[in-house]
Amino acid sequence: MEALMGTGVALVTPFKKDFSIDTRALERIVEHCIAGGIDYLVVLGTTAESATLSKTEKELVKKTVINANAGRLPLVVGIGGNNTGAIIEELAESDLEEFTAILSVSPYYNKPTQEGIYQHFKAISKTSPIPIILYNVPSRTGSNMLPETTLRIARDCNNVIAIKEACGDMVQIDAILEQKPTDFMVISGDDFTALPTVLAGGAGVISVLGQGLPNSFSRLIRYGLQGNSDAAYEIHHALLNGMHLIFEEGNPAGIKTIFEHLGICDAHVRLPLMDASPELKVKIKHFLNTLETAEVSHS
16 A cells, blocks of 8 residues: 555644634644645544544545545545444444545554454454555553564454554564564554664654644654664654653644644634643744754755
8 A cells, every 4th residue: 555655744723712613723734745746645533633623524524525525535424332242333324435444443442452453453344345454552552562462363353453552562563563574564552663663664653743743744754764774863863852841741732733823723722722822822832943943944
């Protein structure tokens, strides 16, 4: 799936002051990403605060992104959870014509065994009309999909084409890269492991920071895929503080603060999340100003 090589971004859902969806701001975010060289867009991932969106709101988000994108970039949609039957039902009811793949998170909270995770994705694979990207994020789900489980799914389910691996452990990522089927892609799910993953043979990243700083992040990944590690690491080190700052008080409060600073959308998040604190906003503003100064001096 060459369409999903490079830099994908997990889009936020911008809100107005009354916490309704700001569709105009979402359109601006899509344009910002496309203009900055992003390769594909991920709709309704966890960064989109999808857990707080109603079914009607989710449809509005999808429609807005599809219309704003106008066929320019591949689209991926998040369809996952800890109720296998409900996911199968959602897949049957969803219009997925505009999407290249679905992103489906490993079941959270109920902490299935490795066999349970395997059977979960096997059942979804049998019913999905489009390819599937697995999503392993142990810090959120409470369980880790081990490399042997990922590899078993990859070998047994032809329409499972990739994993978004957010374990944060390069040893685990390397284990998948070393044994994966040739056409199975390993995509970094953490901004800070994006470059090491790419240099080790990964296909790219699904980034959070990348949507706010698309030009810098997409260049970082392109350099990495080209094997230009010196140029890639220069950008990586310039962005590293931002990668950590945007998660300091939870996601997506940090990345929405970047968008607010750029004048693209307000920084509101829905409960139980909280907007970034004034202290964090100052640190993020300082990071952006420092980055801008560094980029000017290099131009």
